[in-house]
Amino acid sequence: MSAPTSRHPTILEVAREAGASKTSVSRYFGGERERLSPALRQRIGEAARKLGYRPNQIARGLKGGRSRLLGMLVADIRNSYSVAVMHGVEQACREQGYSLLVANTGNDPAQERTHLSLLASYRVEGLMINAAGQPTRELQAMAAQGLPLVLVDRWLEELEADRVGLDNALAVDMAIDHLSAQGYRHLLFLSEPVGLASPRQQRWQRFEQRLSEEPALDGERHDPALDGSAVGALLKAFLARAGRPAAVLCANGNVTLAATRALQALGLSLGEVGLLGIDELDWCSLVPPGITTLAQPTETIGRAAVQQLLARLDDGGAALPPRHTLFSPTLIARGSTRLPATDNDKETP
Amino acid sequence: MSAPTSRHPTILEVAREAGASKTSVSRYFGGERERLSPALRQRIGEAARKLGYRPNQIARGLKGGRSRLLGMLVADIRNSYSVAVMHGVEQACREQGYSLLVANTGNDPAQERTHLSLLASYRVEGLMINAAGQPTRELQAMAAQGLPLVLVDRWLEELEADRVGLDNALAVDMAIDHLSAQGYRHLLFLSEPVGLASPRQQRWQRFEQRLSEEPALDGERHDPALDGSAVGALLKAFLARAGRPAAVLCANGNVTLAATRALQALGLSLGEVGLLGIDELDWCSLVPPGITTLAQPTETIGRAAVQQLLARLDDGGAALPPRHTLFSPTLIARGSTRLPATDNDKETP
DNA sequence: TTGTATGCGTTATCAC
């Protein structure tokens, strides 16, 4: 006959047990313990412990409007980049006394909409967004309503909001500079379908720009679907066309995986065909002779997102202009961008 | 002068706008739309749309005691197994109309305690737990309070709760059977420090049991820390001791990664030294000649966890005995468990 | 220092 759902003691019961008022108990747990007399403080502490009392965040949020909840919208939770960022977000949230409500959209705008209104219904105080694609109406609406938003990695031109992510132009510059310095002359920029994902667009565009500026290099760009055999065919055609020394620049971790698979299937050895991936993955050092990558400071990005959000929350309605925080990648050079020594290569020490 | 935090319209405002009562609006959104007259229904719908009204889950949870929140405690959010399970959990939650509050403990009991009480304070209706190690008092307390719990992957003997995970004995059986069938005779079971993590214990014990039953095989077991060079030294010593054909059985994905690294550093080729890993990782097909794995049905496990939790929620206080749901792995055979042909091996087709 | 009274947005209970 006991309650089917678990019974939590309330502030009132603690008050009764301690022979005090609700207010005092509220103060005890609301960080105003100092204002209570030692005797009362003691009694309340004991009563609470005895009853196993824990303040109900839900009720607390109802009154004060402070849910202490932050939301994060992740485009693909199975993507190691997203998870790594999320890890940073989660740490920062905890340190700041917030909890994190995570929603995975699976790159589907419909799910993004659903999750967005769900998060809204829990009155999250702010939102970190790794958008699925174009900005949904819901997102626009939430921004307009004054809910602090920070766009992570992917951003949306139409949306005035803070942004945190990689300096994509710099990343592509570093990639091209490295490949060029290593002696590769024919470059292929390989991406997942560019669509509306801003990092892909930016990397893609920067690649084009750099190529047009450097006559010593020539290149191609493609953004095939990664499933199926498109990548292999594409690589084969590129290599036939381009002549050597040629290299592939992979726009993200998924592409690196697909390209590595394809190159292997073609029986080509890494290094002889250059390979450089944006995003460091834990197996990149494993595939002989190691895959060169540009590692993103993922945790830092996550933490920065939270920090930015909390800054917005603090300044009240100060309506500061959107702030963009960009981070630099780190080059991890491995064998996949080292040309095998040839007769023409004697000058190399 | 407007509210610094975003203003959400309330049920009362909608009621006024629609010329109706709070009750009717509540009914409209509470799934009792049928009971309203078409005219009223229409008016409320319009008013809500006009105002951008969204029911406040927090207030809703306060009254009804139904937060519509499920919690998940993850031991390591950066572990691809955990993430994959979480993905299943998340999908199932959404399908069932629940939201998911995720907490990462980083395998730290202290953080587990913190997060646990946090989740409790949000009045989650149930908890999925990928425990850090030994059961914390908090966990015991929550279970005692009647909060539905389901242990995922790792379980705790002291805790009477539903369990979902891999059939570890079966997994080790399949691994040993496969290695044996492939001609390996000397086996090394390699694990992360066994400690109190139940899957490691179970796999470890089953390995021991099987080895003791099969005179044709001999083996060793070790659970070194994965950082540093311990794994390499250990492998080297094992191979020197064991004679061939020898194989390594990796107790989880992290171990597979470490073992592969170490084997590579030793200049040993996979297959010649057998390698089989529990947990499929996306790069296992990439490292030549491919790493044989036992893949877990991760998403299924996640969904099963949610299903089990909801079943508990449904049956009220029926206090059914704990239910254990075990799943079978799938063997993905690759080159790392294929012995190179030798003179003694002529009978192989 | 401590307590009283009121309201947060919603649902549940009861009337009409």
Add this chain to the structure above:
DNA sequence: GTGATAACGCATACAA
């Protein structure tokens, strides 16, 4: 069918 009204658990003026 529809609508007042009282909880839900807590925080916060305000009063003592």
